[in-house]
Amino acid sequence: MPKTAMTVIRGGRLVNIRAHAAPKADILVKGDTIAEIGRPGMSVPADARIIDAKGRLLHPGLINGHTHSHGNLAKGMVDRVTLELLLTAGAWMSGQRTLEDKYLSSLIGAAEMVLKGCTAAYDLAAEFPMPTMEGLSAIGQAYADVGMRATLAPMVADTTFFKAIPGLMERLPPALQKEVERFGLAPHKASLAQMKKALHGWKLAGKGIRLAVAPTIPHHCSRAFLLGCLELSKDYETGLHTHVAESKVQVIAGYKLYGSTLAAYMDSLGMVGPNFTVAHGVWLDGDDMKLLGDKGASVSHNPGSNMRLGNGIADMRGLLDAKVNVGIGTDGASCSDNQNMYENMRLASMVSKVQGPDWQRWITTEEVLEAATAGSARALGLGDKIGKIETGYKADIVFLDLDSLNWIPCNDPTNQIVHTEDGTGVHSVMIGGRMVVENRKLLTVDLTTLAAKAEKARARLEKANRPAKALSEKLAKIVGTFCPGLAREPLHIDRFAGGHHHHAQGRHLH
């Protein structure tokens, strides 16, 4: 049996999130796991490889609670879009992707994430009209090639956006109705069969790449489909991840279709539990939050995306008060521009503070940093393995350069990781005991080659998706008035009122 490799990280300052301190500590790594944390100069086996971390601040790898790998080839394509306009543009922005495109798009995102201090992600990857074993393997391989962890939850639906929003299809002229019929998704049995095949034959678990199940948006899935997803997640013990109450339009659609909130509807099907993650949750009401908290569920708070798409501000304080597990996510680069977890931590802090002068309800930096590490880890179902620098946890460690301008001077490591660091201070990144970034260089993937391949793919997709773009522009004229019109229907919003009653009050349609 080969001897397990030992590594000692010497001389670094290890952040203690709650103490707002970073005392010096040495870390012994055995294989991919942290074996011991001790005093500087602690004795270690003579053959241990030494990593000099003098002048470095060590923090747990950031964990992206919600992203979409297919978004990376589509970054920058749109400016003023609501969620509904983004969904309308889906066939243009993400259509015609080859297997190689799926791999490339994931590789771009994974490379960006590790270079910006992120070591694991919950990726709701998309393939049309349904996920495939080959596609998921290509996407997973991209993460494995970069060297980061990922939970891939293929985004599935059996109802198109145009049919999912009550009244929208009827609003389209017959010619356009016919055109969007072509967006038809696979019947749910076919999608479920593909997912099952992938879950059954998955080969990348040893590389830290796992699968989960993501009925993308509740009302974009038939009841039978949601129940099929639930069954798969039970049979294979995976996470369940879905966009719930991301936009006000979704909440109104939920009331019209189910007579309840989307979270309550999911719960009525038995879907809400500790493996359940809500993406965004901007429009959750007090009862929803209580439900999610009582069932041990998670919310990925994605503040950058929520602002960018005009969805609003999720109530992270309300979620924490209701004992919901909160993670932080970037969302896809097609709608939130980058994969920078530092930026989203800062935004998570800012959006809580911008709501008013009731500063005692503002989110603290330690709450944000814990959400972006341990909180997201729990959402990924890996709360006992990643998200902390502690004995027994995987050695996923970010080395920040204390000589970078973000750290001159270093007054408070917790505050500065959340508020000052922007990714430019990332010096090195270790994932599972392996150096993936060293001295600001990605060791696993050549970015020059990646850039050339990505440009080729971009140019080809731009051409191939021209008809879809033209159709999307026609549809946008209708969606862009119909959906905001729908969103003008009043909803009672109690949660920003503060006080102690807001959990008991629901949100009701007038």
Ligand SMILES: [Zn+2]
């Ligand atoms: Zn999303």
